[in-house]
Amino acid sequence: MTARRPERLREVQAALAAAGPRGIIAHGRGRSYGDAALNDGGDALLTRRLDRLISFDAGSGELVAECGVTIDEILSVFLRRGWVPPVCPGTAFVTLGGALANDVHGKNHDRDGGFAEHVRWFDLLLADGTVRRVTPDGAPDLFAATAGGIGLTGIVLRLCLRLRPIAAPAVVVREDRMGSLDDFLSAFAGRARQASYSVGWIDTLARNGKLGRGILETAEPAPAGRSFAEDRKGATMPIDLPDFALNPIAVAAFNALYFHRIPAGGRERVLGLRRFLFPLDALDGWNRMYGKRGFRQFQCVLPNGEAAGGIRKLIAAITESRAASFLAVLKTLGRAGVGMLSFPMPGMTLAVDFPNRPDAPDLLHRLERIVLDHGGRIYLAKDSALSAEGFAQMYPRLDEFRRVLAAVDPAGRFQSDMARRLRIREDVA
Ligand SMILES: Cc1cc2nc3c(=O)[nH]c(=O)nc-3n(C[C@H](O)[C@H](O)[C@H](O)COP(=O)(O)OP(=O)(O)OC[C@H]3O[C@@H](n4cnc5c(N)ncnc54)[C@H](O)[C@@H]3O)c2cc1C
Incomplete structure (x- = not known):
């Protein structure tokens, strides 16, 4: 696996263009336990240098940040100011891109749902090298395919997350x-x-x-x-x-x-x-x-x-x-x-x-x-x-997901060991 560690958009685009036949996959902090962020024989795009906090609106709680920013980094800046991410998994060492791509949940799922419910929009680098701003209303299919889509629709470059005010940390x-x-x-x-x-x-x-x-x-x-x-x-x-x-x-x-x-x-x-x-x-x-x-x-x-x-x-x-x-x-x-x-x-x-x-x-x-x-x-x-068979039975929206992939990445530029094991991309394999 060749690892690339871009810092700027044009370097991310160059990494995508340079990827060989085994494709490329985003890799956050590697806190997934299996092979979702691995790509044997292909490329991995390490996102940790895409780590800028871009803006924060204290009226709405909306934070715009790059995909490699971790929950730990957000807490370091915002906890003492009275703000937290509304959904946190059991470790803070996960990136925003990884949290969205697995639509992670916390100990408050009954009340607050999953991570993606609190994301207003994200910028996605697509297989053809273009960047698209994706909102739940503007592009509902692409939003729903990317949230929990284990990196297969593209690279999430930055996103807007609604933080939650708290009285005490x-x-x-x-x-x-x-x-x-x-x-x-x-x-x-x-x-x-x-x-x-x-x-x-x-x-x-x-x-x-x-x-x-x-x-x-x-x-x-x-x-x-x-x-x-x-x-x-x-x-x-x-x-x-x-x-x-x-x-x-x-x-x-x-x-x-x-x-x-x-x-x-x-x-x-x-x-x-x-x-x-x-x-x-x-x-x-x-x-x-x-x-x-x-x-x-x-x-x-x-x-x-x-x-x-x-x-x-x-x-x-x-x-x-x-x-x-x-x-x-x-x-x-x-x-x-x-x-x-x-x-x-x-x-x-x-x-x-x-x-x-x-x-x-x-x-x-x-x-x-x-x-x-x-x-x-x-x-x-x-x-x-x-197993691939078990996966297909457990995830009833798989066909919908495959249709979105066929539209946005017909050549299968985004690939991973997990995608191959579960035969997620069998349409383009
Ligand atoms: C101790 C521990 C406790 C955990 N507890 C929970 C929990 O309570 N709830 C829960 O839901 N999960 C939990 N997890 C799992 C963890 O939250 C997820 O695996 C999370 O996705 C890891 O984030 P990461 O940045 O390390 O991403 P990685 O593991 O590196 O990647 C995960 C997926 O995200 C994709 N991805 C990463 N960045 C991007 C990007 N910029 N654009 C597109 N795709 C991207 C990758 O391709 C991959 O498919 C836990 C993990 C650990 C180690």
Whole structure:
């Protein structure tokens, strides 16, 4: 893969013109877990030097910024001024271009939807080298194909995002133990759905009556003037954990400690917003916990009616495989995304990672089957193993998406390993 790192529009255009037969794909900060931003044998356009903040309107909250600006950089400038991006994924080290191309969601999806809902317009470099300003009303198909479109419609050069005013850079967090999956499901059906933010941490190694036990966190924006636990200073994971540390007994002990750290009656704390939204960002190189062979991530959503049965089967499959997973994450999603390939649907989403052992592909294959049986879908930002057939069943707007690609990029200039694996561009392959 040849990496290009342009700083100006004409350099982006030159990189596109220079791309060979395997095409080119935008690459933000590479925080997608699979191959969405990779292009073996072709070109990748690294966007990190396209990182200028262009304008901000304090009346409307509209920020115009280049695609390589990260959520972390926006927070560094705007948090103390009382503004935040309305949708933040679980790490701040993602670019605006990457956030739009995966139409990312946060712990507030029920209330605030996905990232693309808050984008007023973007400038898109198309396969023919021209730049087009795309709005949801002016070019609804191109907007919906690019939001969640994993970089295949073109390079998003800059975009206009509506930031949200906040009274304080903190949240009031309530943490409660959930003794089982049933406890989680009833909390998510009730009070957690009313909260501004909600997320569950599940111990995937707990079995039988404790299957699906974990901690539920709900949070509300803190009022001005409340003191709060500061965002942590960053620590670094100094080594790759050796394999023996990743056995199910050691990981089960870690998960149990995590569960018991919350008192039986729950607790309430005021936390800095970053600390609440991005817990993993405090540990640089956290992925080294999974050792040299790395790990696989899996995330799916199941529609509301199927969530209870399906999530139970998914957790049971992971537990039985003894895949030694640290905590899994359970969240609710409130509505479909605006993109043709947006991940969200009204339902529950489960995200889990496990060590990259030889049997990991088998487990991922079994999980895909369960998701299909329950009418759900797997998230492309987290995927490295989905089959092309499974993908086509999970994403019902795929034909619409392909029609837009055929119109804007008939020769298939934008390509990626994921697009080839999932046969997304089979019309132009
Ligand atoms: C710890 C962690 C927690 C996470 N939590 C969440 C979460 O809670 N919710 C969630 O939704 N996601 C989550 N993610 C996934 C992450 O938000 C997405 O993968 C995001 O897209 C990564 O952004 P990036 O800038 O690194 O993009 P990359 O991973 O580099 O690229 C992602 C996709 O965007 C495309 N792209 C990037 N820039 C552009 C551009 N300028 N123009 C066109 N296409 C572009 C790429 O081609 C690729 O298809 C998490 C990831 C991590 C590592």
